[in-house]
Amino acid sequence: MALQDKYKPLVDTAKASGVSNLQVREQDAVLYIDGVAPSGSVKDQLWDIYGRIDPNFLSGDVVMNINVASAVAGAKVKVTTDSSNLNIRKGPGTDQPLAGKAAHGEVVTLISKANDQWWLVRTDAGVEGYGYAQYLTPVE
Amino acid sequence: MKRKLRGLLQVSVYVAIASLWLFSCKPKITDQDIEAKIQSNSALSHLSATVKDGVVTLTGECKDEMEKSSCEAAVKSIAGVKQVVNNLTVAPPPAPVEIAADDPLTKGVTDALKDFPGVMATVKDGVITVTGETTSADWKKIKMSLDGLRPKKVDPSGLKIK
Numbered sequence: 001m002a003l004q005d006k007y008k009p010l011v012d013t014a015k016a017s018g019v020s021n022l023q024v025r026e027q028d029a030v031l032y033i034d035g036v037a038p039s040g041s042v043k044d045q046l047w048d049i050y051g052r053i054d055p056n057f058l059s060g061d062v063v064m065n066i067n068v069a070s071a072v073a074g075a076k077v078k079v080t081t082d083s084s085n086l087n088i089r090k091g092p093g094t095d096q097p098l099a100g101k102a103a104h105g106e107v108v109t110l111i112s113k114a115n116d117q118w119w120l121v122r123t124d125a126g127v128e129g130y131g132y133a134q135y136l137t138p139v140e
Numbered sequence: 141m142k143r144k145l146r147g148l149l150q151v152s153v154y155v156a157i158a159s160l161w162l163f164s165c166k167p168k169i170t171d172q173d174i175e176a177k178i179q180s181n182s183a184l185s186h187l188s189a190t191v192k193d194g195v196v197t198l199t200g201e202c203k204d205e206m207e208k209s210s211c212e213a214a215v216k217s218i219a220g221v222k223q224v225v226n227n228l229t230v231a232p233p234p235a236p237v238e239i240a241a242d243d244p245l246t247k248g249v250t251d252a253l254k255d256f257p258g259v260m261a262t263v264k265d266g267v268i269t270v271t272g273e274t275t276s277a278d279w280k281k282i283k284m285s286l287d288g289l290r291p292k293k294v295d296p297s298g299l300k301i302k
Contacts, residue, residue, distance in 0.1 A: 032237045060295045094251045
């Protein structure tokens with residue numbers, strides 16, 4: 001229970017901000033926090049609180065997997081790379097050949113999710129393929 | 141005959157006085173009083189309780205057997221409670237955390253680190269051990285991706301933050 005106490009502000013905020021399917025489990029000295037945030041800003045807020053309790057996430061005692069509810073099939077998602085274009089691949093993996101690129105800042109359509117990491121998207125130019133979800137942010 | 145009647149009358153007067161004394165000195169605790177006591181106890185307020193003639197029936201979900209018996213004991217200790225019917229249920233233990241196998245984890249780690257050439261990672265028994273050097277902002281992005289792969293643990297003790 002010690003970890004639940006250490007990360008209590010994080011778990012309390014997750015509960016208070018409407019994270020659904022929230023699961024908080026402590027196993028082998030690691031606290032696993034899973035859930036679906038109602039928006040990207042709630043997810044960001046949770047990561048900020050986590051970073052305040054454990055600066056630079058260096059303790060290795062939490063695995064936090066928070067998805068965003070608005071990232072559903074048909075939604076518009078924006079390419080949020082640092083500055084470069086996003087590779088759109090023919091399959092879900094960096095070992096897969098390129099199908100094309102989506103520009104930094106471009107808004108594309110989320111068709112489906114292969115998994116939490118790879119989302120099938122279509123650009124307005126008609127390129128269809130898998131983009132890395134970390135660089136795709138639902139437009140809210 | 142007359143004396144017998146007088147004796148009987150005397151006895152009944154005594155009984156009446158005695159019972160009056162008994163009831164007047166002992167304030168009667170109503171079911172509502174018991175209910176209020178239960179509701180004002182924060183350890184019990186998440187449960188539902190019905191009270192009838194001093195018999196309390198508890199329903200609701202406890203997180204474990206210990207809570208189930210401590211709630212019963214707390215209700216029993218309330219004045220006026222004659223009996224507790226403990227219909228509390230215990231929540232099933234949470235499902236164990238699913239940990240991804242090393243093969244998909246390794247593939248996921250490769251994808252996650254592709255854009256961060258200064259950072260390396262190995263995977264063994266679900267544990268991702270991260271080494272190398274990166275910025276605080278980039279490490280946050282990496283950590284967010286790695287945590288999404290369902291690892292057992294992300295161990296960054298060998299990582300240097302610039």
